Amino acid sequence: MRFRDHEPAAVSTDLLLAECDRFLDGSIAEVLSEADGSVPAWAWMNCLAHASRQRLHALAERPADVADRPELWAWHRTVAFLAEEVLLTAERSATPVEALQRRVLVPLELRLGAQRLGPSSLLRLVLGALAEPSVPET
Numbered sequence: 001m002r003f004r005d006h007e008p009a010a011v012s013t014d015l016l017l018a019e020c021d022r023f024l025d026g027s028i029a030e031v032l033s034e035a036d037g038s039v040p041a042w043a044w045m046n047c048l049a050h051a052s053r054q055r056l057h058a059l060a061e062r063p064a065d066v067a068d069r070p071e072l073w074a075w076h077r078t079v080a081f082l083a084e085e086v087l088l089t090a091e092r093s094a095t096p097v098e099a100l101q102r103r104v105l106v107p108l109e110l111r112l113g114a115q116r117l118g119p120s121s122l123l124r125l126v127l128g129a130l131a132e133p134s135v136p137e138t
Helices: 013-024 028-035 041-050 053-061 070-093 097-112 119-131
Strands: none
Touching (some): 013 041, 028 041, 028 070, 041 070, 041 119, 070 097, 070 119
């Protein structure tokens, strides 16, 4: 994140709030990619756990062009595939995307924490979580 590059006293409130917004709208992976290129698995999961239905459709239909960053290709393809799976699971189960995110994907995002995973491991985790019986709404 960009605020990591500064002394805590020098962090602007606007910058911090902007990055919090990016986390909450599911685009923190883009921020991290732009900052230093290192994007942990939880940040890719953030795309699925917080993106709007419209953004999930966009991610599924057209993965980001990463011709200049080939090391990110597998991640973008994984997120595109999983975005489509999230949408299909919501449709098949007649569950709103937001409810599926809240009940399945956000808890998975939180469990990932600082784990170092590759795209295939994230793929297996998300597909497994989507296949489990739904957790009752609380």
